Amino acid sequence: MYSIRPSTDPLGEDPLAKVLAPPPGETADQRAARLREEAEAKRVNDEIDERIKQERAAWKKQKNMFKLLLLGQSESGKSTMLKNFQLAFAPKAWKAERESWRAVIQLNLVRSINNILDILSQEMGKTPNATSPITSPFMRPVTGSSSGHGHANANDSGSPTAESPSSPPIQFSHTHALLKLRLAPLRRVEADLKQLIGAASDEITASNTTSALSGQDSGSSGDELSAAAPFENGTGRRRPSEYYVRSNASWREAVRSAYNRISGNDNNDMREGGAADGERLEDATDVIASCAEDMHALWKDEVVQELLKRRRIRMELAPGFFLNDIIRIAARDYEPTDDDIVRARLRTVGVQEYRLAMENYERPVGATASDVSRDWMIYDVGGSRTSRAAWYPYFDDANAILFLAPISCFDELLAEDRRVNRLEDSFLLWKGIIQSKLLAKCIIVLFLNKYDLLEVKLANGVKVNRYLPSFGERENTAPVLARYLFQKFRDQHREYSPQAGRPFYGYVTTAVDTEATASTLASVRDGVLRHNLHRADFV
């Protein structure tokens, strides 16, 4: 119930005064702590502003590089595509980075297990909130309901779908209680790995987006959350709305330094906290190894599988899925394969810059040594709605945009705003980008990604036209949907481009298939470089 404020309330008139007033009854200590926190938040913001200024200046200076922006919503596969670029064109540099991914893959695995344990606890405890949803981006609720009614996505809440009245209640045994107990140390492992990796290890969800937006110094407004392309009218804010504990660039540094501590190669490593990080990482690896059999038993347990099925959760469709490789990954001497790294999930925070020097590069016919071709600057960005305003400063100097639209997500909702369909968000974002005047001269490359997941989804009987009525009675198959969506994206490009004749390439991709992606990227590289050379002739 709403209460009406008495007119004697001295703060009643000014909503700002209420927000800014210190909490009632604040003690001197609390006040000091609050002021410290506020000063820290300001310091972090100033630091971000300064970093953006420097990045901007550096961006302007790099005239001789080919600059490619990877754009698209969160989980569209931008960072995965960047890994493919490194793997295909700079394999030596890629090798050097491999080890740091081990901690991320361990975290992905442990997080999946902890999510299953959460569900198990709920069901076994039958606590009063036993039906409250567990929503984690690491568990994909299957959205197609056999009843076939209801509005698009009505079922995509991550909530446990009640057992049908005819299905018998699930019977848990002593084994389940024992597994829960024996796997309990993985909670601490998850917390430790998250602390080591930093902000990127946390996924954006509707609830933490809301709290970030209400944060005093977040620099965001609710509008940013509701807008797919907050830069659309050239009004992009220059400050990323997330503030970070540790940026993506430095997670690698932190993890590498922790490994160096373990292996004793830390002679020159003076990084603060390195020793504690090293211990934590070693401890995490030990605990994971000692839990390997139990994790495997939990995942393979028939009752657990039935539980996930009844809740319509398909773990294998979620990012960072490693549950079919538990024994291999949990080993103490585990070394990530290329495939593991490409499948690992780590959210991008802010805008990350990667310099890619093409190894074994053969210059195309007609190119000269001074052509911008060998050195690429690739910008990988955080794709959630609250991160997109930070893209804008990078627009006016980009040579090409690679836009990723995941096409398997036609029946999913945005993690940061559960009211918005992910495909709709991709379309809105695409429209915002292709009509941007700053990008009028950019080469545009579109990747309709996650084709493999689309195939799996459709093979499982999900009906496209339930979520996308305009698809009509077309054949419910992946090639037909891919073609249909490609035409839609291409038509929008034609309609909204500020300048006719802008080069446009489109591909259907599966970013976790590195072999197929390598040949797509080779064709993209040759195509965009040809265009770039051609353009250079006329400048």
Ligand SMILES: Nc1nc2c(ncn2[C@@H]2O[C@H](COP(=O)(O)OP(=O)(O)OP(=O)(O)O)[C@@H](O)[C@H]2O)c(=O)[nH]1
């Ligand atoms: N099966 C499958 N998984 C994919 C594909 N592309 C990406 N993924 C996985 O999807 C997850 C998310 O991919 P990312 O590359 O991290 O997504 P992103 O666009 O960088 O996301 P943000 O950094 O949050 O903006 C990762 O676990 C990838 O391995 C694909 O084509 N098929």
Ligand SMILES: [Mg+2]
């Ligand atoms: Mg990313």
